[in-house]
Amino acid sequence: MTNQIAIVDSSDNVTGYDEKLKVHVEGLLHRAFSIFIFNSAGELMLHQRALSKYHSPGLWTNTCCSHLPQGMDMEQATHRRLMDEMGFDTELEFVEKFHYRIDFDNGLTENEIDHIYIGFFEGEPNPHADEVESYTWMTLPNLKRDIEANPQKYTYWLKHIVEHHYTDLCDALAKYQKA
Numbered sequence: 001m002t003n004q005i006a007i008v009d010s011s012d013n014v015t016g017y018d019e020k021l022k023v024h025v026e027g028l029l030h031r032a033f034s035i036f037i038f039n040s041a042g043e044l045m046l047h048q049r050a051l052s053k054y055h056s057p058g059l060w061t062n063t064c065c066s067h068l069p070q071g072m073d074m075e076q077a078t079h080r081r082l083m084d085e086m087g088f089d090t091e092l093e094f095v096e097k098f099h100y101r102i103d104f105d106n107g108l109t110e111n112e113i114d115h116i117y118i119g120f121f122e123g124e125p126n127p128h129a130d131e132v133e134s135y136t137w138m139t140l141p142n143l144k145r146d147i148e149a150n151p152q153k154y155t156y157w158l159k160h161i162v163e164h165h166y167t168d169l170c171d172a173l174a175k176y177q178k179a
Contacts, residue, residue: 004070006031012097012113017070024055027101027109030067033078034157035092035117037063038173043137045125047086049155050133055104058133061155067112078117086135087126092117095172096165102156114157116165118172140170 004017008031023030037045045063049056066081068074075092083089095116103109127135138146140162147154147162161169 005067006070008113010099014068020067021054023067024108024110027103027111029099029111029113031074031115032067032110032112032157033065033074033081033115033117034062034161035064035078035082035119036095036169037082037086037090037119037121038176039120039122039137040177041137042173042177043139044143045086045121045135045137046143047127047131047135048133050129050131052130055106055108055110056155059155060136060153061158062161065114065157074115082119085128085131087128088121088123090119090121092119093172095168098160098165100157100160110157112157114161116161116168118169118176120176140166140173 003020005020005023006014007016007018007028009015046060047063048060049058051057064082064085068077078092079089095118097113097115099113101111125135144162144166147159151159
């Protein structure tokens with residue numbers, strides 16, 4: 001069985017589905033999501049991608065990220081992937097979406113409309129070893145400083161989000177902390 005993910009147009013309307021590897025080889029525009037999980041101390045859960053990942057192995061990134069698979073809506077996909085990747089689930093709130101494109105050295109391309117979600121979790125995850133090498137908690141200001149000092153340690157999309165959507169993440173976190 002192939003791993004079919006959503007192909008979208010420039011307005012983020014699903015126009016069909018295709019095999020994940022083919023989508024990345026051909027650089028087709030597709031829908032993705034990036035989940036940012038915080039704890040009550042305001043720390044973000046980051047994970048280091050497994051060394052066996054087909055691109056960006058060993059790089060640090062946001063809590064969870066993936067693509068919209070065929071047969072699911074975004075709510076189902078985000079919760080299922082968070083459980084599959086990090087071993088827990090929690091309520092998620094949509095923050096915003098953006099487009100980016102990056103060509104990797106191995107010939108693959110991420111050409112995504114990425115939906116950012118935020119959630120909150122107290123405890124320790126139970127990450128899946130095929131997905132996650134390690135994890136840590138870090139505040140947004142410390143993450144921003146470390147990305148500036150050590151950009152080679154982080155995934156492209158995390159660097160993009162921190163550079164272009166930092167205020168959105170801070171605002172979403174502040175809203176939670178006031179509640």
